Amino acid sequence: MTVLEGTVLAGRSFDPITGRVVVEDGRIAAVEEGETDSTDIILPAFVNAHTHLGDSVAKEAAVGLGLEAAVAPPDSRKHRRLAAASHDELVTAMRRTLQFVRRTGTVTCLDFRESGVEGARALREAAAPLEVDPFIFGSDDPAVLEVADGFGASGANDDDFTEQRAAARTADVPFAIHAGEPDASDIDPALAYDPELLVHMVHAEADHLERVRDRSIPVAVCPRANTVLDVGTPPIRELLDHTTVALGTDNVMLNPPSMLQEMAYTAKHHDVTEREVLRMATTAGAEVAGLDCGVVEAGRPAALTVVDGDSDNLVGTADPIRAVVRRATALDVTNVLV
Known part of the structure; x- marks a missing residue:
C-alpha cells in the first residue's frame, strides 16, 4: 500500500x-x-494528446522554418532527418524523450508515429523498459494497426486515407487526422472521414465548429507549436464551447514535450480557466484514447x-x-x- x-x-x-x-x-x-x-x-x-516523438532525432532542426519546410511530408527537414536516422538512433532518441516526459508528470502520449509498421514497432521498443505507455497512431499501411492503437493521418490535402479509415473502423480503433493547421482548406475533407479525433483546428470556422459539436468529435490543440510555426492561434474558447478539447505539445523538434509548459502557455494566452486547462491536460486526453x-x-x-x-x-x-x-x-x- x-x-x-x-x-x-x-x-x-x-x-x-x-x-x-x-x-x-x-x-x-x-x-x-x-x-x-x-x-x-x-x-x-498528464496525458499529452498530440506528439511526434520521432522528431526526437531532429530537436531544434526547424528554427526559422515555416510549416511546410519544417514538418510537411515527404520532403521537409523533419522527414529528411527521420530518413537519415538509423533504427538504433531513433529508438534511443525517442526513449530519452519518453524519460523526460515521465519526469515532467506525463504517463502517456497520443503519438502520431511516422514510417508505418516499422515506425510503430520502434516506438514500442523505445517505451518497453519505461513506465510510460504511448498510445500510437500509426501511419501509411493499414497493416500498421496490427502494432498501433489507431491510425493517424497527416492531413486530408496530403493523400487519400479512405483505405486507412475503413481499416480503423473494422479494427474498432480511432482514426485521427490533422486539420485546419495552415488554413481551413483541409477541414471539410477531414470531417468527411468522420474521425474520432481532429488535431489543431487553428482555422476552424463557425460551420466547422457546429459540425464538430453535432458529431461530438474531440479536438487536440497545440498552441505553443502553432506559435513557433506561425500558423495562427487556435480558437480554444470556441472549441471548448463546442466539444471536448485536449492539450498536446506536437513536434518534439519544435518544443520540449512538457505539459507543464503547455498548460502555462495556454492559461496565459487564451480565454480559459485554470480548471479547464488542467482538464485539457489530463481528463480530456484520457477520454480521447479511452484510457481509465x-x-x-x-x-x-x-x-x-x-x-x-x-x-x-x-x-x-x-x-x-x-x-x-x-x-x-x-x-x-x-x-x-x-
Missing part, C-alpha cells in the same frame, strides 16, 4: 481537499479528507503526479490549481506514480 498526503485535486472538478490518496495494487483505493502536514499537491498524471485515468478518484488506476507546493517556486501561491497550471516546472515534480 502507498499513501500520498497533501492537497488532492480530486474528481472531475479537481476540488482541492486536504487529505490523502491510498493506493493498493496499482489502483486508487480511497481519497480521504484529513489533517496532514504535507504541502504536496496530488493531481492526475485522468481523474483522482477511488477505483481508478493510480496514475498520479505529485508537485511540491512548498518549493521555492510555488511557495506562497494560494490556489493549488493555479500553482500547477500557471507556474509549476519540472523541478517542482517530486513523484510520478504509475
Whole structure:
C-alpha cells in the first residue's frame, strides 16, 4: 500500500481537499479528507494528446522554418532527418524523450508515429523498459494497426486515407487526422472521414465548429507549436464551447514535450480557466484514447503526479490549481506514480 498526503485535486472538478490518496495494487483505493502536514499537491498524471516523438532525432532542426519546410511530408527537414536516422538512433532518441516526459508528470502520449509498421514497432521498443505507455497512431499501411492503437493521418490535402479509415473502423480503433493547421482548406475533407479525433483546428470556422459539436468529435490543440510555426492561434474558447478539447505539445523538434509548459502557455494566452486547462491536460486526453485515468478518484488506476507546493517556486501561491497550471516546472515534480 502507498499513501500520498497533501492537497488532492480530486474528481472531475479537481476540488482541492486536504487529505490523502491510498493506493493498493496499482489502483486508487480511497481519497480521504484529513489533517496532514504535507504541502504536496496530488493531481492526475498528464496525458499529452498530440506528439511526434520521432522528431526526437531532429530537436531544434526547424528554427526559422515555416510549416511546410519544417514538418510537411515527404520532403521537409523533419522527414529528411527521420530518413537519415538509423533504427538504433531513433529508438534511443525517442526513449530519452519518453524519460523526460515521465519526469515532467506525463504517463502517456497520443503519438502520431511516422514510417508505418516499422515506425510503430520502434516506438514500442523505445517505451518497453519505461513506465510510460504511448498510445500510437500509426501511419501509411493499414497493416500498421496490427502494432498501433489507431491510425493517424497527416492531413486530408496530403493523400487519400479512405483505405486507412475503413481499416480503423473494422479494427474498432480511432482514426485521427490533422486539420485546419495552415488554413481551413483541409477541414471539410477531414470531417468527411468522420474521425474520432481532429488535431489543431487553428482555422476552424463557425460551420466547422457546429459540425464538430453535432458529431461530438474531440479536438487536440497545440498552441505553443502553432506559435513557433506561425500558423495562427487556435480558437480554444470556441472549441471548448463546442466539444471536448485536449492539450498536446506536437513536434518534439519544435518544443520540449512538457505539459507543464503547455498548460502555462495556454492559461496565459487564451480565454480559459485554470480548471479547464488542467482538464485539457489530463481528463480530456484520457477520454480521447479511452484510457481509465485522468481523474483522482477511488477505483481508478493510480496514475498520479505529485508537485511540491512548498518549493521555492510555488511557495506562497494560494490556489493549488493555479500553482500547477500557471507556474509549476519540472523541478517542482517530486513523484510520478504509475
